[in-house]
Amino acid sequence: DAKTTQPPSMDCAEGRAANLPCNHSTISGNEYVYWYRQIHSQGPQYIIHGLKNNETNEMASLIITEDRKSSTLILPHATLRDTAVYYCIVMGSSNTGKLIFGQGTTLQVKP
């Protein structure tokens, strides 16, 4: 599975959009980009995933560049409850499901 690179930390003002970048320059054609988050010491929470098209759900939007070498997770209106560590994970469809968590990005939403 391709390696990902994320900034260690970011701040965002409450009510503003939070844009979290991820680089995955070695991603291959059958690998998906997944985003999870972990609030404090809770279990990780699935947010969204995509292959090459942009995706949106009730939590967030995922923008994947045309060359698929990077992506951005967008939380459109961040709230204090969105303060968490956000993980970008690349995984192939033939994988046994093992998620490899990096250090992620610690997003601090400030009032």
Added chain:
Amino acid sequence: EPEVTQTPSHQVTQMGQEVILRCVPISNHLYFYWYRQILGQKVEFLVSFYNNEISEKSEIFDDQFSVERPDGSNFTLKIRSTKLEDSAMYFCASSVRLAGSNEQFFGPGTRLTVL
């Protein structure tokens, strides 16, 4: 909304004792996982399980660890002889594993403290 549950929420044990951590995955899910997170460190994969067999295990998952789905609803992680370094949060997860889609739903975790 269905959720993964784990018991106990906190387990304290003496070094060398056996512990069993229990998980109830979401009912229509077919793939099951255990992860652990030592305090202040990354979440680490331990094992994946499907069709009553281990699909993949990490180097951490040595002979002291075993998993079982004893009754079609519970999914357990057993540590035979606990060590101090086994102290961590242990998370269970499950997924439907649709083709190309592997949203894993995590439980709240069991905090294991080995004294």
